[in-house]
Amino acid sequence: MADTTYTFPIGPVHPALKEPTMFKFVMDGEVVVDVDVQPGINHRGIEFIGMRRNVLQTLHLAERICGICSIVHQYAFTLATERAAQVFEVPERAQYIRIIMAELERLHSHLLWAGVAAHELGFDTLLHLSWKIREDVQDVLEIISGNRVNYAMYYPGGVRRDIPPEKIPRIKKVLDHYKENFQMLADTFLGDPVIKHRTVGVGTLSKKDAIATSTVGPTTRASGVMKDVRFDQPYDAYADIDIKPVIPSNYGFEDAGDVYANIVVRLIEVAQSIEIIEYALDNMPSGPYRAEMNVNKVLMMLRKADGEGFGIHEAPRGEMCHYVRLKENQDNLDAWKVRASTYNNILAWQKKLIGQQIADVSIVAASIDPCIGCMDRVAVVDSRTGKEKIMTDVDFHRLSVEKTKRLRK
Amino acid sequence: MKVMNGDEFASYIKDRFGNNVLSMRVDKFKNGVKKSEFHSVWLRVDRSVFKDVMRAITEIHDEAHIAVASGSDLGEEIEIIYHLNLFWGERNRQLTVNLGVRCPKDDPHLPTISDLIPGALITEREKQEFLGITIDGIPDPRRLFLAENTPEGFYPWRKDEDQQEKLKKLYRDVHEEGV
Amino acid sequence: MATATVIEIIRQFLHKPFTNTFPVKYAPKNMHKALEAIQAGKVEITPPVPVPDDLRGKLAYEKDTCIGCQLCIKVCPSKAIEFKPEERKIKIFIARCTFCAMCTEICPTNSLAMTTEFLLGTAEKYGKDMIVE
Amino acid sequence: MDLKKTFDQALWVFHLNTGSCNGCDIEIVAALTPRYDVERFGIKLVGSPRHADVLLMTGPVTRAMAPRVKRVYNQTPDPKVVLVIGNCGTTTGVFYESYNILGPIDHFLKQIDPDVKIVYVPGCPPRPEAIIDAVAKAWLVLEELRGDNK
Numbered sequence: 078m079a080d081t082t083y084t085f086p087i088g089p090v091h092p093a094l095k096e097p098t099m100f101k102f103v104m105d106g107e108v109v110v111d112v113d114v115q116p117g118i119n120h121r122g123i124e125f126i127g128m129r130r131n132v133l134q135t136l137h138l139a140e141r142i143c144g145i146c147s148i149v150h151q152y153a154f155t156l157a158t159e160r161a162a163q164v165f166e167v168p169e170r171a172q173y174i175r176i177i178m179a180e181l182e183r184l185h186s187h188l189l190w191a192g193v194a195a196h197e198l199g200f201d202t203l204l205h206l207s208w209k210i211r212e213d214v215q216d217v218l219e220i221i222s223g224n225r226v227n228y229a230m231y232y233p234g235g236v237r238r239d240i241p242p243e244k245i246p247r248i249k250k251v252l253d254h255y256k257e258n259f260q261m262l263a264d265t266f267l268g269d270p271v272i273k274h275r276t277v278g279v280g281t282l283s284k285k286d287a288i289a290t291s292t293v294g295p296t297t298r299a300s301g302v303m304k305d306v307r308f309d310q311p312y313d314a315y316a317d318i319d320i321k322p323v324i325p326s327n328y329g330f331e332d333a334g335d336v337y338a339n340i341v342v343r344l345i346e347v348a349q350s351i352e353i354i355e356y357a358l359d360n361m362p363s364g365p366y367r368a369e370m371n372v373n374k375v376l377m378m379l380r381k382a383d384g385e386g387f388g389i390h391e392a393p394r395g396e397m398c399h400y401v402r403l404k405e406n407q408d409n410l411d412a413w414k415v416r417a418s419t420y421n422n423i424l425a426w427q428k429k430l431i432g433q434q435i436a437d438v439s440i441v442a443a444s445i446d447p448c449i450g451c452m453d454r455v456a457v458v459d460s461r462t463g464k465e466k467i468m469t470d471v472d473f474h475r476l477s478v479e480k481t482k483r484l485r486k
Numbered sequence: 487m488k489v490m491n492g493d494e495f496a497s498y499i500k501d502r503f504g505n506n507v508l509s510m511r512v513d514k515f516k517n518g519v520k521k522s523e524f525h526s527v528w529l530r531v532d533r534s535v536f537k538d539v540m541r542a543i544t545e546i547h548d549e550a551h552i553a554v555a556s557g558s559d560l561g562e563e564i565e566i567i568y569h570l571n572l573f574w575g576e577r578n579r580q581l582t583v584n585l586g587v588r589c590p591k592d593d594p595h596l597p598t599i600s601d602l603i604p605g606a607l608i609t610e611r612e613k614q615e616f617l618g619i620t621i622d623g624i625p626d627p628r629r630l631f632l633a634e635n636t637p638e639g640f641y642p643w644r645k646d647e648d649q650q651e652k653l654k655k656l657y658r659d660v661h662e663e664g665v
Numbered sequence: 666m667a668t669a670t671v672i673e674i675i676r677q678f679l680h681k682p683f684t685n686t687f688p689v690k691y692a693p694k695n696m697h698k699a700l701e702a703i704q705a706g707k708v709e710i711t712p713p714v715p716v717p718d719d720l721r722g723k724l725a726y727e728k729d730t731c732i733g734c735q736l737c738i739k740v741c742p743s744k745a746i747e748f749k750p751e752e753r754k755i756k757i758f759i760a761r762c763t764f765c766a767m768c769t770e771i772c773p774t775n776s777l778a779m780t781t782e783f784l785l786g787t788a789e790k791y792g793k794d795m796i797v798e
Numbered sequence: 799m800d801l802k803k804t805f806d807q808a809l810w811v812f813h814l815n816t817g818s819c820n821g822c823d824i825e826i827v828a829a830l831t832p833r834y835d836v837e838r839f840g841i842k843l844v845g846s847p848r849h850a851d852v853l854l855m856t857g858p859v860t861r862a863m864a865p866r867v868k869r870v871y872n873q874t875p876d877p878k879v880v881l882v883i884g885n886c887g888t889t890t891g892v893f894y895e896s897y898n899i900l901g902p903i904d905h906f907l908k909q910i911d912p913d914v915k916i917v918y919v920p921g922c923p924p925r926p927e928a929i930i931d932a933v934a935k936a937w938l939v940l941e942e943l944r945g946d947n948k
Contacts, residue, residue: 117631118862119817122896125642129895130742137742137765138892144821144923160513160526169519189824192831202670208831209683215828216714223721223779225828226821226923229765237770238719264669288549291605302575304551309571309580316518316578362519372771373736387526387569387584389553398569400556414556416609421553423608632898636861642897653897684835687927688934692839696937713927714833743885743892761889763922785920786932788939790888790904795920 082110100426100442104435112430114423124413131408132158132233132379133372139399140227142415145189147227148182149392150399150415155231156312156388157401164378165234165368172313173361174236177248178221178228179390180350180357184255185214186393187343187350190443191266194340197440198275203265210258213251220244233375234368245358252351259348266340273337280429280441282334290424294395295342296445297425298322301332306391318356323349336444346393380408394418394445419445436479487547489573492525492581495546499529502542506535526582536587537597540568543583544602547572552599553582555609557617559645563588564617566596568606594619616643686711713784721764722783724757726797727776731755737768737777749798756798760790808840809933809940811881812850814870816903818857821923822884826854829926836930847873852936853880858890858899859906867906871914877943879936880907880916883929888918915939 082105103111123142127135139154140147152175159165188211195203215225221240222228230236240248266272282292287300297304305322307315323345326332330341369375383405390397395418402412422445429441490498492512500507508530516523531539544550553569567586573579589596598621600607610621611630618641621627632642640652688710693699702708733753738746745761746768769777787795815823829836830843844850847870859867871880880903885891887903900906907914917939919932 115630117629119815119857119860120631120862120898121817121858121860121893122642122898126893126896128643131739133740133767134742137763137767140765141763141819141821141886141892141922144819145824147819147821160515172518200670202674205832206673206677208828209833212828212831212833219720220717223717223719223766224764224922225925226825227764229721229767237766261669261673265673268669270668288551289604291552291603304574306580308577309574310524310582311522311578312515312517312524314518316522317520360519372740372767373773376739385528387582389571389582396553396571398553400554400567400569402558412556412558414554416554420608421605424605636898640897683832684838685833686838687834687930690838692937696934696941700938713925716925744894758889760885760918760920761891762885762920763892765922783921783925784928784931785924786928786935787918787920788916788935790918790920 107434109430109433112427127413128410144226146392149390149397151231153388153390153397153399157386157399158233160386161384161401161403162382168365169362170364171235171366173357174240176314177357178230180354183350183393187347194443197443217248217251235366239366276336279336279437280444282429286428291421292425293421294418296422299338299342300334306389306396339444392418489579492527506532528584530586540599552603552606557613563590598623685714687713716781720781721766721779722781725778725780730774731776736771740767740771759795809851810842810844810849811852811854812847813854816857816863816867817860822856825923825926829929834926850874855903856883856887858886858893861898864900868910879939883919884923885920
């Protein structure tokens with residue numbers, strides 16, 4: 078290795094997921110030569126805890142694996158439990174409510190990501206604009222579920238709460254508001270010359286690499302891979318709706334797998350989610366919203382159940398899987414495995430980051446949507462002098478902002 | 487690539503590997519108002535043919551997607567289940583294959599599959615540290631999630647007696663010594 | 666440079682402010698004096714953003730109807746509920762609660778309910794306000 | 799320069815995630831963005847604990863984070879207040895009995911400073927208004943520390 082290489086750890090706090098990450102970069106000047114990802118700082122031993130509790134307790138533990146994607150863990154866990162127990166017939170109305178909640182969450186998650194990505198570029202106007210718009214969907218989620226985060230909606234054999242008809246006009250009002258504002262969002266993000274300069278051709282992931290490393294979600298779709306669980310293996314009410322995976326080339330953009338393509342995919346998915354929610358609200362069948370109303374009976378049914386199940390849900394960040402095994406006459410789970418989306422995207426990070434400039438690292442890392450607000454410290458170790466210089470998030474952010482300013486000139 | 491449904495896939499593997507397929511089940515799930523169906527195959531194979539089965543799967547679909555490998559302690563044996571998604575990219579044709587393989591605790595070795603599906607590396611590293619098995623030929627055998635100060639030989643998902651002892655000691659250390 | 670962002674910023678000036686100025690618009694010079702002024706009715710507090718009626722806030726417990734069946738303890742994900750064997754009643758630690766509302770659903774006598782109280786900041790996590798019994 | 803006066807109008811906060819699920823963290827960001835806009839109080843998120851008056855901490859303390867919690871607390875200048883946001887940081891909440899969770903945040907802070915001033919914000923997660931309400935309570939504590947409460 079040349080004299081000019083540095084080791085460059087970023088981290089360690091990265092609490093988006095079960096597995097927060099620490100990066101170790103090998104730098105040559107301003108360019109990343111090699112990167113190693115070391116997760117585990119936020120490891121809380123979730124599966125270990127879950128194997129010591131009963132299913133309904135674990136249901137709410139699963140929700141707290143991640144606060145941003147709280148619904149998706151509960152959804153995948155519920156699917157896995159139902160498939161393992163094989164005693165629950167999920168009512169059709171519950172299937173529709175499930176996908177409405179999941180899509181509302183996709184709306185809020187993508188808008189959140191858009192804001193964070195803009196912030197990483199030093200474009201705080203857009204951060205505040207997207208978070209302002211995001212508050213509307215938060216209101217709707219609160220009205221349906223009673224909390225802004227951690228909605229506690231899913232439940233073996235249905236959902237916890239119904240969406241009564243009097244709440245539907247309020248949801249539709251927000252959707253209309255979003256439809257009006259969507260063009261504005263698309264213009265500000267996709268038409269802005271500075272954003273284009275900062276994102277086109279930055280952090281590319283080739284289609285071949287995306288397939289080989291089994292990446293999931295918008296990260297893989299931005300490279301042109303048609304992978305979307307809602308389309309490949311439609312579950313619940315998704316089976317009634319014709320969903321096409323969002324690929325940039327279908328909308329007149331390039332399947333480059335760069336940061337720009339990631340923005341395109343997520344923005345178009347916002348529009349797609351609005352359509353899905355509207356369809357689901359209009360076509361929601363009437364009937365019960367739970368297979369079994371008595372909670373105590375559900376516990377007894379789960380205690381008698383014996384079997385294993387695998388639940389997959391398409392989360393905002395990509396495919397999310399839970400494996401559950403239940404044993405007869407045993408309250409706690411016999412085995413549980415949680416797979417968050419970013420787990421599969423770690424290897425994509427390595428491919429995307431190599432060859433990037435240091436100022437681009439934050440936006441490239443953010444492009445797979447790992448909830449980046451947590452990159453709090455960067456230590457630079459000079460391999461020649463052994464001196465260590467601590468860079469804070471602010472310095473790091475400053476580098477990024479400076480690059481934007483240079484481009485603007 | 488020839489797209490198969492659950493039954494076709496099951497009979498293909500059964501024909502090819504015969505008695506080395508220990509058990510096999512095809513789950514069918516109906517969804518939505520229209521009751522459209524998708525399949526999920528549960529396979530248990532002998533350790534001796536595991537790599538060959540995996541190779542056969544990647545021959546059927548060379549772009550097989552690995553979702554995750556889950557593992558559990560069954561008492562005398564450790565079971566790893568590889569969850570694979572085949573035939574993605576076509577509406578409602580994705581087939582989930584859950585390929586289980588067991589290894590005894592006194593000889594916890596499995597071959598790596600990261601040469602067939604590079605995306606399996608992360609999940610293989612995790613299985614090594616959480617269940618105490620050895621993946622032969624893994625390109626990067628380091629720990630992944632456990633903190634540096636976690637004692638060697640402590641595997642959180644093991645259910646043995648001495649693991650419980652180690653766990654109790656871990657709790658004690660925390661409360662008596664702090665950090 | 667009339668990019669879409671610039672146009673949008675100009676449009677924002679035409680809207681009325683989006684911010685909900687809870688509890689007051691600007692920070693008071695001295696919080697103790699501000700509290701006195703509020704209690705004397707000299708300063709008005711902006712209410713929080715309206716919450717739905719079924720907000721999952723602090724738990725309320727009806728002690729008289731509780732039969733001590735301990736089903737709530739069985740489903741509580743965070744060990745927030747403790748059983749008092751001598752009285753056959755329960756004690757809820759709000760600082761441990763996850764606000765999942767599972768206990769209110771399983772309770773056979775409807776002794777537990779969620780209220781809309783959510784401003785729970787406190788200096789004592791096991792203080793009197795933080796324990797419901 | 800009267801150092802006390804400089805604190806009066808603007809509280810600078812440092813946010814440390816000690817192993818939380820991120821639910822509280824997005825509510826903190828929500829409190830900073832247009833709907834709640836705590837910057838009108840002069841509250842600002844800073845990048846280093848050395849600039850902060852208030853520490854916002856979220857989440858139960860994981861094995862890897864425990865030494866860092868202490869380090870960050872020691873780096874923050876006096877007078878300081880800690881805001882523990884969410885129930886898992888207050889009592890470990892749902893994450894009790896894990897091999898990798900060492901305890902609630904105050905357990906570690908009290909080891910190095912028995913007189914630590916903590917304001918807890920219960921909730922899972924608390925609404926942004928509850929966080930603002932707790933900041934007002936932290937203000938009271940800071941004033942008492944400085945002797946401004948007549």
